[in-house]
Amino acid sequence: MSDIGEETRGRSKANEPAHDIYTEEGAVRPDFLARVGAAIADRDVLYLRQHVARLHESELGDLLESIMPDQRRAMVRLLGTDFDLTALTEVDEAIRMEIVEHMSNAQIAAGIGGLDSDDAVYILEDLDKEDREEILAQLPFTERVRLRRALDYPESSAGRRMQTEFVAVPPFWTVGQTIDYMREDEGLPESFTQVFVIDPTFKLLGVIYLDRILRTNRQVKIETIMRETNYPIPADMDQEEAAQLFEQYDLLSAAVVDENGRLVGVLTIDDIVDVMQEEAEEDIMRLGGVGDEELSDTVVDISRSRVPWLLVNLLTAFLAASVISLFEATIEEVVALAILMPIVAGMGGNAGSQTMTVTVRAIATRDLDIHNAWRVARREICVGLINGCLIGTLVGLVAGFWFQDPNIGGLIATAMLINMVAAASAGLMVPILLNRAGADPAVSSAVFVTAITDTTGFFSFLGLATWWFAIG
Amino acid sequence: MSDIGEETRGRSKANEPAHDIYTEEGAVRPDFLARVGAAIADRDVLYLRQHVARLHESELGDLLESIMPDQRRAMVRLLGTDFDLTALTEVDEAIRMEIVEHMSNAQIAAGIGGLDSDDAVYILEDLDKEDREEILAQLPFTERVRLRRALDYPESSAGRRMQTEFVAVPPFWTVGQTIDYMREDEGLPESFTQVFVIDPTFKLLGVIYLDRILRTNRQVKIETIMRETNYPIPADMDQEEAAQLFEQYDLLSAAVVDENGRLVGVLTIDDIVDVMQEEAEEDIMRLGGVGDEELSDTVVDISRSRVPWLLVNLLTAFLAASVISLFEATIEEVVALAILMPIVAGMGGNAGSQTMTVTVRAIATRDLDIHNAWRVARREICVGLINGCLIGTLVGLVAGFWFQDPNIGGLIATAMLINMVAAASAGLMVPILLNRAGADPAVSSAVFVTAITDTTGFFSFLGLATWWFAIG
Structure with a gap:
């Protein structure tokens, strides 16, 4: 390939x-x-x-x-x-x-x-x-x-991704013998970038890149120029784990060994690139609530794969609706609340998905873990506070003028600030906790974050309004 | 590297x-x-x-x-x-x-x-x-x-990503001369996998991989075993375009040439892997409404980079609110509508983001274009219809029992079906049109799709209800 x-x-x-x-x-x-x-x-x-x-x-x-x-x-x-x-x-x-x-x-x-x-x-x-x-x-x-x-x-x-064709020589050969072998043997793989050094039982002893062979005199022994392979990959290692090793150590290829340390194949970067792409693809699709569907899938397959996520979201939607229903009486009195409440919930959802995206990626790239979570949490909450104040003030002014009522403006501004902070906390904590619990944060974070920002948004806005108009 | x-x-x-x-x-x-x-x-x-x-x-x-x-x-x-x-x-x-x-x-x-x-x-x-x-x-x-x-x-x-160290030889050298040169020259790069063939003006003539040199007899002329480089990369080509070439043709390295076809460097897969990762990262972040922020950025930087997206979303939120305000009188009469309307809008948003995620990825991987858009459109609309019927029926039943009113159930089921089809169309067409207009679909699709599903959701549900209760 x-x-x-x-x-x-x-x-x-x-x-x-x-x-x-x-x-x-x-x-x-x-x-x-x-x-x-x-x-x-x-x-x-x-x-x-x-x-x-x-x-x-x-x-x-x-x-x-x-x-x-x-x-x-x-x-x-x-x-x-x-x-x-x-x-x-x-x-x-x-x-x-x-x-x-x-x-x-x-x-x-x-x-x-x-x-x-x-x-x-x-x-x-x-x-x-x-x-x-x-x-x-x-x-x-x-x-x-x-x-x-x-x-x-x-x-x-x-083991599934490896190539089983490779060039291997014994350690006691000289560079000259190795070159002659490569010139004469017809059964060599079509292309290769390294020569492996093995003992008679195929146990991997070392590796030599071709440029090293070309730069060394013919009489030099292979064992004196071979290098230890720092990262031999067990054949049963998951391909994603292998990809992480390639990425971390900028490998171009790596020996694959069986449980006895015997060389069975070689894994090359071009196969690993495909694995990495699939990985990133998966994360994007999961964050968007879709599985591994492909453009060539049938209507029924796609519908079936997308419905479960919609059903889970439906539960959270009804949860949010039941929060609204708590304040039926207040809405009946002040219809402006019904008009404005989706703004509070929706903006919280947007802010929450920003934090969540950053968090899910940071977990995937292993930049975030329980040890630096506090530092990041402080930062996210501060961002939530600042953006909550900014957006809250703006929304408060527009809503206040729209309905010619400073009460409405003040209420929505306060609710917005509360929901932005809740969004920041949820966007950060949900993926971290899901990850700790062994779940894939990319798959399920969005549902929980939306549930939190929706209910917090409706509850804070309608709750504050009920309390305010009751005492007012 | x-x-x-x-x-x-x-x-x-x-x-x-x-x-x-x-x-x-x-x-x-x-x-x-x-x-x-x-x-x-x-x-x-x-x-x-x-x-x-x-x-x-x-x-x-x-x-x-x-x-x-x-x-x-x-x-x-x-x-x-x-x-x-x-x-x-x-x-x-x-x-x-x-x-x-x-x-x-x-x-x-x-x-x-x-x-x-x-x-x-x-x-x-x-x-x-x-x-x-x-x-x-x-x-x-x-x-x-x-x-x-x-x-x-x-x-x-x-040109920025390339390595400027490379090994180059004239075409009239023999394999033996080339090997001797590599054995003796101290100034060679630390590692290399290929030898370039150039004329006296550094014009690129061909390339030979090291395994080819090792398998060929010493007296053979370089020009007889060199291969044309099918994919020389212009130094001013964007790194993403270069990455696409690497991906498409499974390249491990490629020659970089200046505007006169002269060899100036070599681009290797390990640098390209970083570019690919950044690319995928960017798509994920953009879909989530965040820019190139990093975990080490300051609170102010992050706040500043996230506010613009929130402001754009705020506009769509007010647009949705103004749609609701058209039906103020109806809501005052039937408060159940206010309780249920976020379900219609929200579920449309979820379905829209599913289609949008698939579409944005398909455009990024070049699987989707204007030629097969119709086929995919038919499929997405069918999925929207099927899922709209399923989810709509379910929501209609729950809402009808909740408010003890079959009218409410029928209305929300119909509105849901309409919004799911709108979501499918928007999720597909918005990214395609943005892409045609030269904009990055990952950045701006979500805002437009949400605007469409929110307004369609509120308008269809409240509009249908107004009409129904007026004739009822």
Whole structure:
């Protein structure tokens, strides 16, 4: 999946720049889509081989996502063995499943034979156990064993994401022997950036980057220039944890070892970048109250995945309504309160979501924890006080003039200040407490924060008004 | 900034695993903080040199972020030339500025001399022009010229992020000559994964990855094994655009060229990972209505950065209030409407933010554009209809029983359905239109979507009620 392999395979032609299939905004060009569509309809295999089969895997992926389902199936069929299965790692899961289901196991097996092991695993792991076994059975022995070993590791583990192809040499070899081995051995991986040093049982002893080999004289022993690998990654480590190690220590690649410290594969930054992107994506989606839906999902799937969050929010909405109903009599007397009360609740919600967003991110990036929470809490409450005073005064003035009543102005200003401070506290404490309780703060914080700002907003404004007009 | 350099420098000791300074949750261990604090108070330079100076740059960064400002300054002073300035690239901007301001230009110059050029630029670019010039003046000529050239490129451009150290050879050299050159030349960069091929004017001709060199016989000419660089990056390209290229084509590194196609530096994936993370971070923060604030910012800074968004939301809140005020008479008669109306508006807001989150992400990842917008629109409206029916029916039943009035139930159910469809349309169209107009959909979508769901919610519910009770 790295560009090293790409350039070596030379799939993109120099006189036909790859970016060409895209419009300025990054969509696939409509005229290209039309031309491909026509070629599919005409069964113009020659055009497809020349203009589609040569696309970069990610371009082919974008193309697959941009055409109709029946066009996808027809195109994959027409391309036959010229269809690069790596493109399947670049499309939405729903589209991948749809394409794979319409391919014969023989075609999949033929295509998978040419892939890097991490890409092969990525495609195989979503298949039925039966299909997977049938495909594996058609692969050469070594490859089958390697893929099976990777598939044996738990889902989303480093073992699933690793490449099982690597270059390893014994520590007693010289630099010269190593270079000669690399010049002569035909079975080396397509591309690599480091050489691992292992003992006869495959136990990982060290690592050497290629620039070190190139800069060292031929007679020098490997063991004298090898480096200890500071961060060997256990194959069953979760991919997110592995991504954090990559990020923290700016790793480009890392050895993956089994429970006995034996080298089983290598994890590279390009796979980790995908994991990081998925992570950030997940946080954004969760904060917005949506699950892992994709643009290609069906209406029913999406509706089903979004309803639960709406139902939880409905509970808080009724909670807020029941707070309002406590003050029915006051509202009947002063209708202005009904008109203004959504402002108090809504602005509290906005301020609360600001604090909450910062808090959720700080927890995710591990910048915030129980130890510095107090310092941050003091700061957030101060910000709540300042912004509460500013916005409260402004709202008070506007409302006072609108309803020609300074009482209304004073009441809403005070309620606003109270709710802004409540919003700051809730926006900070809810994610921290959820995190401590072992829940994902990104998923559920918003509901609790809104519940607090809504009820506080309505209660403070209507409560203050009831009390004020009662004594007034 | 890559692990290649790290392992070569061997800063982490094997018998003292790096992860050790962290608790399970990833915070810096309190007892380590206390021990460092004591060492700073006791001016125990020996302890600091042994236990702090040897930390990985990112660990030192985390440590700096976890101690008090006066401790930071004292520690940097005590460490003197043992303080690794790379750690400054790992901390919040506010902390970086604070530390740098308390260092002498001479100390900064001494520290910067040992850094990779991209890290040096990262620190220098935030300084006053005067300080920067004074520091540059103290550096050796070649380094000064290189850093100045990088600093001349616009902020956030590829030229700013690139490393200016690289290995380049002429095309007529043989593999043997190239290897000998690498073995003998002392001035090579600390680590590298590729060799560039240039003509005498530094014009970029091609690139060779180190594994290709190692696998080729000594007498082979470089020009016969070099590859065209498919994606040379113009130095003035925005770093986000560069990041998109890296992501799309799974690049590990790319040549950076000036306007004449001359090689000026190399951009590597580890710098790009930081750009990608910042990007995702920015989207999350913008959707939550906060700017680029950091945990270390002051109360006033934060308040100032959050107020504008609150003010814009205040406008929409007053707009919603003015819609309610149109129906003052109806509310006076049926107070139940005032109690229930926030439910209609709020649930619309929730549904709208679901659709909006998906849309904003789809635009950011370039999965959604004007060409497939219709397909997605149909889907979202269908989801809005289905969820509107489900939630509407449920709310109608609860409200009808609560107020013992089937009219109320029917009214709120209908209003809810209308608002859910409006929410779906707004959540989809607002980000698309903002994006077409050249605005960042993540920043401003929420305000418009809320404005639409609030006004539609209040207007449909209260309007329907007014009409119903008037004819009833």
